[in-house]
Amino acid sequence: MGREYTIEELAEATGLTERTLRLYRTKGLLDAPTVRGRTGYYDQRHMAQLRMVKAFVDHGFPLALISSLASRDLVQVEIARLLRAMVERDAPAGRRRLDSAVTIDPMMISVMDRQRPGSLEELVTLGVMIRDEAGNVHADAVLAALVNALYLHDAKAGSLGGLGITAGRLAHEFADGQRQDPVIDLDNEDALRLLVELATSAFREALSHALRR
Structure with missing residues (x-):
């Protein structure tokens, strides 16, 4: 089993804020975490999603367009x-x-x-x-x-x-x-x-x- 991250750890590992991660969740750019107890855990699949989004953002694509792509x-x-x-x-x-x-x-x-x-x-x-x-x-x-x-x-x-x-x-x-x-x-x-x-x-x-x- 690969490494898992809480939202705080994911934010630290990616350099993003927890608020940004939650925004990506609402826009369908980041899948929901696996919940155990009251804690959500993210894994390498989520890290890959964030790398993809970051690459688009770095090249000037708005989140609305990235979200549309993810749904098509x-x-x-x-x-x-x-x-x-x-x-x-x-x-x-x-x-x-x-x-x-x-x-x-x-x-x-x-x-x-x-x-x-x-x-x-x-x-x-x-x-x-x-x-x-x-x-x-x-x-x-x-x-x-x-x-x-x-x-x-x-x-x-x-x-x-x-x-x-x-x-x-x-x-x-x-x-x-x-x-x-x-x-x-x-x-x-x-x-x-x-x-x-x-x-x-x-x-x-x-x-x-x-x-x-």
């Missing part, structure tokens, strides 16, 4: 996969070799240009994305899968239910056919900030669009 059958593992893709963009990893670079879909390129004109060229200049001789733009598989999945899955399926799994599949669907191993310098705070901004903006727009249906 987006299972936590699917959300976690997408969040991990965004969170990883926040952590400078130095110069890394991309073992499975994929091609950014032309539809996504036009979306990026509409959201922030010149952003694609800025990313190419920074070395975060690479343009080949044919004019195709290649990027980290995590980023490419995320942005492609957000828009193409939303447009084709009209649902976000399987987005976590779809992201991985699309990473292969949009591969350019020839294995590419570019070296991309991610040890650049401006580049990382731009990646986070684009990915988060894309994620928020896709989710908001789905919730309006």
Whole structure:
């Protein structure tokens, strides 16, 4: 049996206030504790829920939207996969070799240009994305899968239910056919900030669009 926490201990472990934890409970973001006697006990499942909520909050999502997602059958593992893709963009990893670079879909390129004109060229200049001789733009598989999945899955399926799994599949669907191993310098705070901004903006727009249906 894993470790259990009273609400006081959970608050201390997560850095949240008891009031915030109770608020999350009322909004359906934190499951009810197991009650023994008069005391409620939380476990690692609750800790995972709080990590997920924190990741959304840190990326600017309002609680109302997070609550809506939690009630629309987006299972936590699917959300976690997408969040991990965004969170990883926040952590400078130095110069890394991309073992499975994929091609950014032309539809996504036009979306990026509409959201922030010149952003694609800025990313190419920074070395975060690479343009080949044919004019195709290649990027980290995590980023490419995320942005492609957000828009193409939303447009084709009209649902976000399987987005976590779809992201991985699309990473292969949009591969350019020839294995590419570019070296991309991610040890650049401006580049990382731009990646986070684009990915988060894309994620928020896709989710908001789905919730309006």
